[in-house]
Amino acid sequence: MTTIKATCPTCGEVELTADDLTLMVCSQAPLSYYAFRCPRCIEEIRKPADDHIISLLVSGGVRATNWNIPAEALESHDGLSISYDELLDFALAIERTDYLAALADHAFRA
Numbered sequence: 027m028t029t030i031k032a033t034c035p036t037c038g039e040v041e042l043t044a045d046d047l048t049l050m051v052c053s054q055a056p057l058s059y060y061a062f063r064c065p066r067c068i069e070e071i072r073k074p075a076d077d078h079i080i081s082l083l084v085s086g087g088v089r090a091t092n093w094n095i096p097a098e099a100l101e102s103h104d105g106l107s108i109s110y111d112e113l114l115d116f117a118l119a120i121e122r123t124d125y126l127a128a129l130a131d132h133a134f135r136a
């Protein structure tokens with residue numbers, strides 16, 4: 027079996043076989059990546075895979091899995107991002123809704 031050399035950020039160069047690598051080819055090319063568990067530190071390493079890397083890995087016997095990114099994830103969003111306070115308000119509102127729902131449920135059963 028072909029030996030594939032990859033680099034772990036902690037351990038440096040490590041030797042793997044095709045079965046040790048996962049290759050995820052995305053419909054949006056910049057999001058394609060490959061992953062492996064470093065045989066020395068057991069850390070899961072994930073790295074971007076461009077066309078060159080994809081063809082190298084495939085020729086080394088790594089099976090490619092195709093995946094699609096949901097269209098919503100590619101939408102551009104305007105406006106401010108949600109703040110912690112808003113999230114807290116939302117959580118509290120949900121709790122109140124549960125409380126109201128419990129009261130309503132109780133009322134219907136009575």
Ligand SMILES: [Zn+2]
Nearest residue numbers: 034037064067
């Ligand atoms: Zn490592």
